[in-house]
Amino acid sequence: xxxxxxxxxxxxxxxxxxxxxxxxxxxxxxxxxxxxxxxxxxxxxxxxxxxxxxxxxxxxxxxxxxxxxxxxxxxxxxxxxxxxxxxxxxxxxxxxxxxxxxxxxxxxxxxxxxxxxxxxxxxxxxxxxxxxxxxxxxxxxxxxxxxxxxxxxxxxxxxxxxxxxxxxxxxxxxxxxxxxxxxxxxxxxxxxxxxxxxxxxxxxxxxxxxxxxxxxxxxxxxxxxxxxxxxxxxxxxxxxxxxxxxxxxxxxxxxxxxxxxxxxxxxxxxxxxxxxxxxxxxxxxxxxxxxxxxxxxxxxxxxxxxxxxxxxxxxxxxxxxxxxxxxxxxxxxxxxxxxxxxxxxxxxxxxxxxxxxxxxxxxxxxxxxxxxxxxxxxxxxxxxxxxxxxxxxxxxxxxxxxxxxxxxxxxxxxxxxxxxxxxxxxxxxxxxxxxxxxxxxxxxxxxxxxxx
Amino acid sequence: xxxxxxxxxxxxxxxxxxxxxxxxxxxxxxxxxxxxxxxxxxxxxxxxxxxxxxxxxxxxxxxxxxxxxxxxxxxxxxxxxxxxxxxxxxxxxxxxxxxxxxxxxxxxxxxxxxxxxxxxxxxxxxxxxxxxxxxxxxxxxxxxxxxxxxxxxxxxxxxxxxxxxxxxxxxxxxxxxxxxxxxxxxxxxxxxxxxxxxxxxxxxxxxxxxxxxxxxxxxxxxxxxxxxxxxxxxxxxxxxxxxxxxxxxxxxxxxxxxxxxxxxxxxxxxxxxxxxxxxxxxxxxxxxxxxxxxxxxxxxxxxxxxxxxxxxxxxxxxxxxxxxxxxxxxxxxxxxxxxxxxxxxxxxxxxxxxxxxxxxxxxxxxxxxxxxxxxxxxxxxxxxxxxxxxxxxxxxxxxxxxxxxxxxxxxxxxxxxxxxxxxxxxxxxxxxxxxxxxxxxxxxxxxxxxxx
Numbered sequence: 001x002x003x004x005x006x007x008x009x010x011x012x013x014x015x016x017x018x019x020x021x022x023x024x025x026x027x028x029x030x031x032x033x034x035x036x037x038x039x040x041x042x043x044x045x046x047x048x049x050x051x052x053x054x055x056x057x058x059x060x061x062x063x064x065x066x067x068x069x070x071x072x073x074x075x076x077x078x079x080x081x082x083x084x085x086x087x088x089x090x091x092x093x094x095x096x097x098x099x100x101x102x103x104x105x106x107x108x109x110x111x112x113x114x115x116x117x118x119x120x121x122x123x124x125x126x127x128x129x130x131x132x133x134x135x136x137x138x139x140x141x142x143x144x145x146x147x148x149x150x151x152x153x154x155x156x157x158x159x160x161x162x163x164x165x166x167x168x169x170x171x172x173x174x175x176x177x178x179x180x181x182x183x184x185x186x187x188x189x190x191x192x193x194x195x196x197x198x199x200x201x202x203x204x205x206x207x208x209x210x211x212x213x214x215x216x217x218x219x220x221x222x223x224x225x226x227x228x229x230x231x232x233x234x235x236x237x238x239x240x241x242x243x244x245x246x247x248x249x250x251x252x253x254x255x256x257x258x259x260x261x262x263x264x265x266x267x268x269x270x271x272x273x274x275x276x277x278x279x280x281x282x283x284x285x286x287x288x289x290x291x292x293x294x295x296x297x298x299x300x301x302x303x304x305x306x307x308x309x310x311x312x313x314x315x316x317x318x319x320x321x322x323x324x325x326x327x328x329x330x331x332x333x334x335x336x337x338x339x340x341x342x343x344x345x346x347x348x349x350x351x352x353x354x355x356x357x358x359x360x361x362x363x364x365x366x367x368x369x370x371x372x373x374x375x376x377x378x379x380x381x382x383x384x385x386x387x388x389x390x391x392x393x394x395x396x397x398x399x400x401x402x403x404x405x406x407x408x409x410x411x412x413x414x415x416x417x418x419x420x421x422x423x424x425x426x427x428x429x430x431x432x433x434x435x436x437x438x439x440x441x442x443x444x445x446x447x448x449x450x451x452x
Numbered sequence: 453x454x455x456x457x458x459x460x461x462x463x464x465x466x467x468x469x470x471x472x473x474x475x476x477x478x479x480x481x482x483x484x485x486x487x488x489x490x491x492x493x494x495x496x497x498x499x500x501x502x503x504x505x506x507x508x509x510x511x512x513x514x515x516x517x518x519x520x521x522x523x524x525x526x527x528x529x530x531x532x533x534x535x536x537x538x539x540x541x542x543x544x545x546x547x548x549x550x551x552x553x554x555x556x557x558x559x560x561x562x563x564x565x566x567x568x569x570x571x572x573x574x575x576x577x578x579x580x581x582x583x584x585x586x587x588x589x590x591x592x593x594x595x596x597x598x599x600x601x602x603x604x605x606x607x608x609x610x611x612x613x614x615x616x617x618x619x620x621x622x623x624x625x626x627x628x629x630x631x632x633x634x635x636x637x638x639x640x641x642x643x644x645x646x647x648x649x650x651x652x653x654x655x656x657x658x659x660x661x662x663x664x665x666x667x668x669x670x671x672x673x674x675x676x677x678x679x680x681x682x683x684x685x686x687x688x689x690x691x692x693x694x695x696x697x698x699x700x701x702x703x704x705x706x707x708x709x710x711x712x713x714x715x716x717x718x719x720x721x722x723x724x725x726x727x728x729x730x731x732x733x734x735x736x737x738x739x740x741x742x743x744x745x746x747x748x749x750x751x752x753x754x755x756x757x758x759x760x761x762x763x764x765x766x767x768x769x770x771x772x773x774x775x776x777x778x779x780x781x782x783x784x785x786x787x788x789x790x791x792x793x794x795x796x797x798x799x800x801x802x803x804x805x806x807x808x809x810x811x812x813x814x815x816x817x818x819x820x821x822x823x824x825x826x827x828x829x830x831x832x833x834x835x836x837x838x839x840x841x842x843x844x845x846x847x848x849x850x851x852x853x854x855x856x857x858x859x860x861x862x863x864x865x866x867x868x869x870x871x872x873x874x875x876x877x878x879x880x881x882x883x884x885x886x887x888x889x890x891x892x893x894x895x896x897x898x899x900x901x902x903x904x
Contacts, residue, residue: 071825100552102825144822164867171870173822370596370625373523373554412864415616418623 010073011238012061014231017269017341019057020276025344026315027449029302043212043219045121048114052227057273059231061113068112068145069235072101077243080387082371089391090400094251095407096240096267097374102172105332105377105409106263107138107223110232114221115142124217125149129179129204132158132331133165134377134409135223140174153179153187153207156199158331165413179204186210200324201334202307209310225260225305225339233266240404241270251282252401253390257382257408258286258295258353259332261339267406272350284351285390286342287382289361291429292325294318294338295346295353297436302446303337313446316343319431320439328358328429329417330378332409336439354386357428361385362421365411377409378417462525463690464513466683469721469793471509472728477796478767479901481754495664495671497573500566504679509725511683513565520564520597521687524553529695534823536843543846545839546703547859548692548719549826554624557784557829557861558715559590559675562684566673567594576669577601581631581656584610584783585617586829586861587675592626605631605639605659608651610783617865631656638662652776653786654759661762677712677757677791685718692856693722703734704853705842709834709860710738710747710805711784713791719858724802736803737842738794739834741813743881744777746770746790747798747805749888754898755789765898768795771883772891780810780881781869782830784861788891806838809880813837814873817863829861830869 018025051059061069080093098106118126126143127150130136136152143150152174159166159178169176177183179199180190184207190196196203205222212220223229237254244250254271256264264286274280288295294317303318305311318337325334338346345351358378365381367388368374376384383405394401411418420426470477503511513521532545550558570578578595579602582588588604595602604626611618611630621628629635631651632642636659642648648655657674664672675681689706696702706723708716716738726732740747746769755770757763770789777786790798797803810830817833819840820826828836835857846853863870872878 102821102827141825163871164864167867167871167874168827170874171818171821171827171867366623369554369623373593375554375620375623412616415619415623419615419619422619422622 009242010069013058015234015270016057016059016231019055020273029313045117047117048228051231065113065116074239080372086371087391089395091391091394092402093387093391094404097407099410103138103141105134107135109235110229111138111142113232115146118219119146119148123219126221127151127208127211128221129153129208131155131201136169140169140172144173150174152176153204155201155204179207184210206308224262229262230265233262234269237267237270251404253283253403255285255383255386255405257379258288260335261342263408286353287386288355289330289333290355290357291328292334293355296355300347314340316340319436320443322442323439326429332379356385359426359428364388375411377411378414380408461694462521465510467686467722468509468511468683471507472725481765497569499569500680503683517565517568526691532824538823539843541843541847542852543843544854545843546856549859551862555590555593557586559587561687562681563590563594565684567598570671571598571600575671578673579603579660579663580673581605581653581660583607583653588621592621592624596625602626604628605656607653607656631659636662658760676714681714682717685714686721689719689722703856705735705855707737707835707838707857709831710740712787713794715860738805739838740807741782741785742807742809743780744786745807748807752799766792768792771888772895774894775891778881784831808837811878811880816840827863829863830866832860
């Protein structure tokens with residue numbers, strides 16, 4: 001790599017794309033269906049609710065949040081010169097690296113912001129569910145930054161397979177239990193009945209929610225997909241814009257992997273702003289795993305945002321809320337659907353999507369690690385692979401575009417996956433059309449509201 | 453943390469302290485004693501030999517090395533503001549963070565330089581022995597940067613306990629085997645005879661050396677303690693000086709942990725230069741583990757620099773080359789002796805030394821991680837602990853010194869040790885006077901040469 005810009009200036013405002021949308025977003029549908037945890041009232045602070053529906057484009061980052069951001073922001077903007085040379089490409093490849101913080105991923109930017117708003121609303125303790133552990137780690141840091149306690153319900157299988165993720169959360173001051181746990185009524189019931197020892201993220205969130213609802217001063221915080229979590233993540237794209245602008249560079253293409261949306265939206269929305277305002281033709285490309293192809297093979301319809309069916313319905317690209325992604329290493333990309341904001345943009349052709357199999361993704365990540373000296377997280381590796389494919393395409397076509405991608409996290413906790421790849425034991429994971437159809441057919445029939 | 457300076461300028465020259473020493477270094481004593489691997493000729497490139505004996509103070513960093521340094525240098529200089537507040541200290545605490553590279557530690561600066569000089573001398577493949585894996589990881593990166601192959605003989609016990617260290621070396625393109633291995637005659641013999649399955653660093657180096665001596669175009673590279681490895685590491689202290697000078701700050705005290713010496717010398721020698729030249733009164737403090745107290749409880753005499761007794765004898769502070777540090781987590785601080793350069797400076801009272809038990813060290817590292825958002829490697833944690841103790845002392849005395857320490861590496865591969873600490877299972881490891889005496893009595897009697 002070579003450092004394009006380590007300096008630059010962290011922006012003073014987040015960017016809210018809702019104010020620039022040339023269309024109305026389909027409204028959410030409240031529902032009184034009982035989920036696994038019963039009918040639910042999310043107690044999200046008013047400031048976060050406003051950020052999810054308001055049309056003001058520039059939202060000031062509160063001073064206490066900016067002060068915490070300064071601990072690791074601005075993050076480096078780097079040029080992948082050795083990779084370019086190895087590919088023999090005429091493309092220039094830049095990447096924004098978000099792994100240089102103790103949580104190891106881009107999620108810290110919204111964890112800090114959410115923790116601030118919850119603490120201002122009087123919360124003294126946050127709970128959450130985490131799968132592979134990135135979100136739990138980020139929230140452990142965020143909670144502590146604002147003097148709140150934090151309890152993380154970690155999917156049992158991950159808890160046992162990734163003991164170091166548990167340790168780092170504890171090291172950062174959080175309480176961590178395997179879900180199902182004996183600490184909640186629903187967890188205790190599940191343990192008594194047996195059959196779900198390994199847990200899943202939907203159940204972990206259910207336990208975290210029960211804890212929050214039954215404990216004074218406690219609220220549940222969720223990591224991705226919400227409009228406000230994308231909003232907070234736009235600090236990444238805005239910062240990249242500042243850094244590239246100081247070099248006189250505007251990218252032709254912006255690439256990021258897609259879990260629920262905060263990573264992709266975080267880097268792409270500030271560039272989409274320019275496109276929506278007619279000052280740029282930048283292409284924005286999401287990358288998803290072939291094992292969880294919500295944009296490339298899902299449908300655009302109303303669905304639950306969680307896996308238990310307790311949340312309001314949102315119109316999204318989805319594989320169905322009961323879809324269970326088969327075992328693959330990019331745990332952060334297993335979410336069944338895609339944020340309604342990003343779904344709407346995709347539906348209108350304003351962004352693009354591509355899906356890749358994991359062995360190709362790990363091959364690119366290994367090449368990247370050897371040349372650039374950063375080990376990508378499996379999630380981030382999807383963006384690496386897409387950037388390499390675009391650079392190869394440019395080479396073959398004789399083009400010289402500027403490609404920017406988000407390297408959203410490091411892979412120091414994912415070396416078992418790399419070992420599997422290096423030893424030739426990794427297999428691709430795919431999903432059949434019939435499986436997707438079956439998952440979608442299980443969805444409740446929803447009468448769609450008419451748009452005003 | 454708050455960023456004091458991420459910018460600054462990577463220096464153009466390394467600093468060679470030999471040119472400023474107001475005394476002669478005791479000469480090495482060549483010896484024809486047969487070690488485990490037989491009598492040995494080290495084939496160190498002439499440039500590195502010159503760097504170990506020359507008196508020129510400023511040695512230009514070759515352009516290809518500088519270019520590689522640019523991939524992660526300058527490293528951040530940070531202020532531990534939240535830690536200062538938590539301690540209620542009037543001291544200002546700055547730290548130079550060397551963990552932000554793929555090898556995870558300060559060792560990459562000399563690995564890159566050594567790889568350059570070996571490749572210029574016609575070497576096509578490097579071998580080395582590694583214990584916990586930091587040096588092997590750094591050399592994997594260095595070798596690859598200059599187009600050489602790399603084979604790492606990793607202490608068998610670590611190979612099995614730290615599989616991810618092996619994976620990351622392989623990911624970076626090195627071949628890694630557990631030592632004793634079946635790949636060398638000495639390794640095969642050891643495996644046949646049995647009883648040493650877990651290996652040790654001395655034997656791993658012996659195997660790496662046998663490989664180098666018997667394979668065309670192959671040389672052995674060693675990580676620390678040599679004058680040239682300290683020289684290359686001075687880029688750290690010189691860079692910190694530039695960064696602090698740009699803020700108008702000169703530290704009153706510089707602190708670093710002590711393995712063989714490249715970490716301590718790397719940050720402290722540029723400051724000692726000013727002290728030797730009479731322009732500063734800066735105090736330089738080495739920190740060692742109570743389990744391996746070579747400066748604080750060893751003796752200053754001739755000893756072998758390796759654990760097998762195959763190297764020339766050097767006058768050093770030592771616990772005896774057969775000393776085996778009992779199990780403790782800072783694997784990089786287990787070396788029985790201390791670089792002759794640092795030993796001579798300590799002998800003349802130009803630097804200070806202190807030793808701490810590991811549970812105190814981990815308590816400080818945990819506090820640091822929670823407040824500053826970086827998980828220190830156990831080796832680096834010794835410097836964290838010493839800085840905290842100095843800051844507490846300053847608070848109690850009403851002083852306000854500026855303390856600078858080197859945070860030499862991250863602890864992402866050491867979370868098992870943190871788990872042991874957090875769960876109350878960690879024990880202190882100490883060594884008795886009788887054990888040290890016994891180890892020293894096993895040393896051969898050496899007639900010391902008279903100094904000219």
